[in-house]
Amino acid sequence: xxxxxxxxxxxxxxxxxxxxxxxxxxxxxxxxxxxxxxxxxxxxxxxxxxxxxxxxxxxxxxxxxxxxxxxxxxxxxxxxxxxxxxxxxxxxxxxxxxxxxxxxxxxxxxxxxxxxxxxxxxxxxxxxxxxxxxxxxxxxxxxxxxxxxxxxxxxxxxxxxxxxxxxxxxxxxxxxxxxxxxxxxxxxxxxxxxxxxxxxxxxxxxxxxxxxxxxxxxxxxxxxxxxxxxxxxxxxxxxxxxxxxxxxxxxxxxxxxxxxxxxxxxx
Amino acid sequence: xxxxxxxxxxxxxxxxxxxxxxxxxxxxxxxxxxxxxxxxxxxxxxxxxxxxxxxxxxxxxxxxxxxxxxxxxxxxxxxxxxxxxxxxxxxxxxxxxxxxxxxxxxxxxxxxxxxxxxxxxxxxxxxxxxxxxxxxxxxxxxxxxxxxxxxxxxxxxxxxxxxxxxxxxxxxxxxxxxxxxxxxxxxxxxxxxxxxxxxxxxxxxxx
Numbered sequence: 001x002x003x004x005x006x007x008x009x010x011x012x013x014x015x016x017x018x019x020x021x022x023x024x025x026x027x028x029x030x031x032x033x034x035x036x037x038x039x040x041x042x043x044x045x046x047x048x049x050x051x052x053x054x055x056x057x058x059x060x061x062x063x064x065x066x067x068x069x070x071x072x073x074x075x076x077x078x079x080x081x082x083x084x085x086x087x088x089x090x091x092x093x094x095x096x097x098x099x100x101x102x103x104x105x106x107x108x109x110x111x112x113x114x115x116x117x118x119x120x121x122x123x124x125x126x127x128x129x130x131x132x133x134x135x136x137x138x139x140x141x142x143x144x145x146x147x148x149x150x151x152x153x154x155x156x157x158x159x160x161x162x163x164x165x166x167x168x169x170x171x172x173x174x175x176x177x178x179x180x181x182x183x184x185x186x187x188x189x190x191x192x193x194x195x196x197x198x199x200x201x202x203x204x205x206x207x208x209x210x211x212x213x214x215x216x217x218x219x220x221x222x223x224x225x226x227x228x229x230x231x232x233x234x235x236x237x238x239x240x241x242x243x244x245x246x247x248x249x250x251x252x253x254x255x256x257x258x259x260x261x262x263x264x265x266x267x
Numbered sequence: 268x269x270x271x272x273x274x275x276x277x278x279x280x281x282x283x284x285x286x287x288x289x290x291x292x293x294x295x296x297x298x299x300x301x302x303x304x305x306x307x308x309x310x311x312x313x314x315x316x317x318x319x320x321x322x323x324x325x326x327x328x329x330x331x332x333x334x335x336x337x338x339x340x341x342x343x344x345x346x347x348x349x350x351x352x353x354x355x356x357x358x359x360x361x362x363x364x365x366x367x368x369x370x371x372x373x374x375x376x377x378x379x380x381x382x383x384x385x386x387x388x389x390x391x392x393x394x395x396x397x398x399x400x401x402x403x404x405x406x407x408x409x410x411x412x413x414x415x416x417x418x419x420x421x422x423x424x425x426x427x428x429x430x431x432x433x434x435x436x437x438x439x440x441x442x443x444x445x446x447x448x449x450x451x452x453x454x455x456x457x458x459x460x461x462x463x464x465x466x467x468x469x470x471x472x473x474x
Contacts, residue, residue, distance in 0.1 A: 002458040006432070008439045037465055042433045045418070046411045050323035054337050058319070058344045059312065065345060066304040109305050160334075 005035055060167075067107075130191055130243075135230050137188050138208045138245040141197070147206065148184030148199050158185040162196050170196050170211040170240055173263035180207070180256055200256065207246040207256060214241045222257070224250055233257055237265070311351050315344065318360045321435055322367045328430040329371040329423055339374055343367040361437065365445045368427065375423060417467035425460035432457055 003009045004017045021028045141147050150161040155172040162185050163169045176182065183199040188210060195212040214236045222235040233244040233253045242260075244253050322343060326336035343366045347354075354362055418426055424446075431437045431445060442457075443450040 002461065003439075003454045006439070006457075008454065034461075038433070038461065041414055041429075041461075041464065041468070044411050045414045045429075045433065047320075047434055048324045048327040048336070050319045050340070051333075051337070054323065054340060055316065055319060057337070058316070058341050061341055061345055062308050062312065062348055065348065066308055105303060105305075107304070163334075 001031060001034060005031070005038065131225050131227060131232055133190050134208075134210060134232060134243050134245050135228060137190060137197070137210070138230065141186065141188075141199070141208060142206060147186065149186045151184040153182045153184070155182060158182065158198070161185060162187075166194055166196055168196075168213045168240075170198075171264040172198060173260045175200065175256070175259050175263070178255075178259045179203075180259065202246065202248045202252055202256070205246060205248045207244055207248065207253070209256075209260070210243040210245065211240050214239060224253075226250070235261075237261075307351075308348070311348050314351075314359050315347060315363055318363050321360055322363055324434060325364055325367050325427070325430055326371055328418070328426045328434075329368070330374065331419060335374065339370050340367060343370040346370065358441065360435070361441045361445050364431070364435070364437075365447070368445060372423070413468060413471050417464055417471055420467045421460065421463055424456070425463060428453070428457050429460050429464065 001017075004014060009017070021031055150158050152158050153176065155174055159169070159172050165187055172182070172185075174182065180200045180202055183201050183206065186197040186199060188195050188197045190210060191212065193212060195210050198209040198211065200207040200209060222233065224234070225232040230245055230247055231250045231253050233250070233256075235242050235257060242257075244256060246253060319340070322340050323336055326339045326343075327333070330336050330339060343363070347363055347366050356362060418429070421429075427446060428442060431442050437445065439450060439453045439457075442448075442453045446453070448456065
């Protein structure tokens with residue numbers, strides 16, 4: 001009956017059913033009822049239109065993608081319908097005038113876009129400057145009443161609030177059972193860009209975990225620093241930079257990092 | 268574009284006479300090969316962004332969560348972009364929806380295994396059959412909230428096929444491709460999905 005309703009039957013079967021419906025009032029009634037139902041549901045079911053910012057998000061991520069892999073491969077052997085997850089990139093032939101120009105133009109445009117969203121490549125002097133900024137942000141947050149912008153221990157409150165204000169969405173770990181309760185979230189500004197600050201407690205101390213998107217060339221080996229009585233711990237994954245700043249001892253920070261990574265890497 | 272290819276090959280081999288034939292051949296066979304990265308993005312966007320609403324709608328019906336749907340659609344578009352070079356068909360929307368669908372199911376398997384069920388588990392999801400007259404259906408049947416709730420009680424595959432048919436108007440053949448089922452299964456699964464929806468809707472109207 002559904003095939004007939006949808007007009008998807010072959011002409012012979014179609015004809016047979018049509019004939020039957022003319023002869024059999026019960027079936028005809030059942031058919032009409034079914035058709036009414038389908039019509040009502042079709043009209044009534046909500047159609048979800050994409051929010052405007054999704055359009056922009058996608059355009060941005062496509063441009064970031066081409067900044068990472070400037071020349072897309074020619075997938076001559078791509079499987080029929082399902083996309084392949086893994087791609088190899090070919091590099092454009094170098095030393096030739098035209099393709100080099102085109103590539104350079106593309107990379108320049110992509111780089112301008114990318115520079116707006118990724119931190120600059122690091123040099124040792126930059127790291128020291130960044131450390132100064134981090135400590136300043138941490139210390140400032142501990143002064144008069146500006147520890148959090150969204151004071152909630154519920155990651156499902158903090159995360160959407162941060163996601164709405166920033167152009168990235170870091171995962172938040174729930175660690176109160178491990179001795180690191182979430183105090184809340186805050187916006188901050190570091191390394192020339194807005195960043196997320198997650199505030200965790202540790203006994204009577206606070207840890208500021210600063211998170212922002214990682215550039216492709218950022219160092220991935222964890223590093224520690226100790227300055228002015230504060231401990232700083234840095235690590236990065238494929239998406240984000242993490243800097244944990246606190247006056248708790250470095251072992252506690254390492255433990256925090258481990259537990260944070262353990263939870264968020266599950267996603 | 269032909270100009271850039273010609274210059275490229277000329278400087279490689281230094282033979283200007285025979286290269287003309289090679290250039291023509293290359294232009295026909297591998298249209299994407301030397302396209303600048305920004306042009307690649309733009310041609311992809313032109314072909315695929317018009318289907319954004321369809322993609323988002325399908326993701327919403329499968330995942331039932333705005334944030335997840337947005338994330339999945341973004342990921343699907345990235346994947347589509349990466350394999351765009353291999354897409355030579357004419358039905359961009361169906362191709363994209365297949366990717367959205369696969370990305371969604373991967374996510375569902377990882378995060379919400381309870382939501383997935385084989386189509387043969389209808390009995391477990393019984394809504395309680397109530398028979399309802401066509402008039403009542405008409406009266407309440409277009410209630411978006413009721414339909415949405417009733418759809419929520421269906422397994423993901425049923426929501427998928429109802430969305431593809433009712434909202435995107437895909438043919439049985441297209442549905443078979445997107446949902447990756449044999450063409451013969453489309454009609455029977457659609458019939459079962461509609462039947463189940465009618466049950467769940469009727470059960471809600473009666474309340």
